[in-house]
Amino acid sequence: MAVQIENLGQLDRKVTLEFARADLAKAKEARLAKLGKTMKVPGFRPGKVPKNMVEKQYGMQVDFELQFDKASELFYELARNEKIMLAGQPRLDPKSELDADTVVFDAYFEVLPEVKIGDFSKAEVTKYTTDISDAEIDRALDVLRKQQVHYHPRGEAGEHGDGGASPVAQAGDQVVIDFVGKIDDIEFAGGRAENFEYVLGEGRMLPEFEAATLGLKAGESKSFPLSFPADYHGKDVAGKTADFTITVKSVNWAHLPVVDDAFALSLGVTEGGVAKMREEVKVNLDRETKRRITSLLKGEVMDKLNSICELDVPKSLVTQEQERMVESARQDLIQRGIPNAKDAPIPAEMFAEQAIKRVRLGLILSDLVKQQNLAATADQIKAEIDEQAATYEDPKEVVRWFYSNPSRLKDIENMVLEDNVIKYFTSQAKVIDKTITFEELSKLN
Structure with missing residues (x-):
């Protein structure tokens, strides 16, 4: 059956679907038979209720369900055949009477936008460098002293x-x-x-x-x-x-406690005293510095991608993202023990701007990863997990913990993918190297 997809705007589309009601006859008969097996009517044993009584009770409901199922099936078949990149689920609007011989539905849907990747060579980002000095270690130890x-x-x-x-x-x-x-x-x-x-x-x-x-x-x-x-x-x-x-x-x-071997022991340093304690503090500061620098660079790269790439944002994806953010906010309230958190009104509108930015970035990253083959490899994922596990007392157990849960593994995969995007972007853009102190680094947003 030839169909015509109507363009309703930037990403909005409409298509009319038609099929014969008679095509649903066998499916209707089978579904009514299944319902009849459990239908309870006084005077009849289960499974022995006459077909006309089952039809009278459930016929309209079954017609409604089957027509929507058939329209949905036809729509997704059309989407596959026409290679339509859907941004979300269609809205099916029945246009014919329920008992019409020809069933007609209008399907309204959004398509994914074309992403116009900007010229990265014109972009400029700052990459910070920080050396951990003895003074930084002393300041960290002062913080630990104040905690005691x-x-x-x-x-x-x-x-x-x-x-x-x-x-x-x-x-x-x-x-x-x-x-x-x-x-x-x-x-x-x-x-x-x-x-x-x-x-x-x-x-x-x-x-x-x-x-x-x-x-x-x-x-x-x-x-x-x-x-x-x-x-x-x-x-x-x-x-x-x-x-x-x-x-x-x-x-x-x-x-304040004196910085001596006893103080080191109180922090869990069982051997090596003050020298070993200072060494461990430096390792932790180096790790924090790397995390902070990576986070700042990632934030700047994502902002640049958002500003120099052009695309229309699907409303359906924004709505879905707002719903996810509302649910996340509600779970946060519940975990914090806020009274009536399950029923507290959380307007989705308050997340609109953030949701649009997330959807934009998601579409940009998806397109860029495909274009430049930046997907995370198994070796990269393993290397990231090994690096994170190395900070724990039993690295092998942490590695098993990551690989035992698909969700945790997916988080690592996304992290590596973002790192790949950052490396690619900075290889194309102008990178300004800037050395700052740890204190200055900690104050940057």
């Missing part, structure tokens, strides 16, 4: 000293206070606390609050005004000025 910080009352002698002669609160000290806040002489919700603990200089409290606490010692009190910012999270006090009174209960100075 403990506090002693200021001025009281102990095994780690007294923290200095001055008993007053200083930056970096942990203070325990009682406080009361009032607005127009009326205490407000959340404005009172006892034995409230925080560390000066960490930014947990508003600047005026910290400034008032500095210089006080245990047992001293102080009253002061505090202006809440207009965008303060507490809407009842945002933009208002409160009068606070604080009483310091205790002032404690921070003792």
Whole structure:
């Protein structure tokens, strides 16, 4: 049967499908017979219900289902024969009466767009380089030391000293206070606390609050005004000025562990002491640096691909991507224990822009991979898994873990594929090499 595909726009198409209702007779008879075997009617044993009663009960439903099935079958046969690159499932719209001799459906569908790959040689990307110095290792160790910080009352002698002669609160000290806040002489919700603990200089409290606490010692009190910012999270006090009174209960100075063999042992370094610990810290920093540099380059390459390649975006694929993102957001809420997360309204529109970008990139990458033969090979996938497994205590077990799950293996395949695209892109584009410090690297988005 000759069919004509109608162009409704950039990617939208329509085709009319026709077939004889009589073509469904045998299929209808078989389906009604199957339904009759389980149909329950008073006075009849199962499987013995007369055909006319089965027809009366299920005939219209079966006609409806079979006609849609047949229309779907004809559509996909047409798509195969005409080599139509479908962007999604068709929408089948019945145009004839259910009992018409000739059944007519209009099928509305989208086709995949033509991707116009831009000129990569005109693109410019930055590739960062970072050397891990002893200073970077020292900073990392300081972070690890702060994770093991403990506090002693200021001025009281102990095994780690007294923290200095001055008993007053200083930056970096942990203070325990009682406080009361009032607005127009009326205490407000959340404005009172006892034995409230925080560390000066960490930014947990508003600047005026910290400034008032500095210089006080245990047992001293102080009253002061505090202006809440207009965008303060507490809407009842945002933009208002409160009068606070604080009483310091205790002032404690921070003792950080010394970087020695005992500290190394506390981090799980059983042999080699400080030297081995520094070596392991450098390995971790090198690994983090590589991951960060790769991530930045990937982000820049993907943005360039998105901007220099041209294509129309199928609405159906965007809708599907929005639905996936809504479901992902809902699962995240459920995992975080948010009440009523299963029924919480999550508008798909909030993901529209991100969904369009993802679909665009997916189509661009798919086209580029086919054109340049950039698909991930088995050897590349194995090499990536081996590299990731090497960071664990039992690499062989991690390798088995990856290969035992098709989904995890697919994630690795996609990762390698993206790496192949990045390598190809940077081989064509202008790459600017830039050396920066680890600290500068960590601040880049």
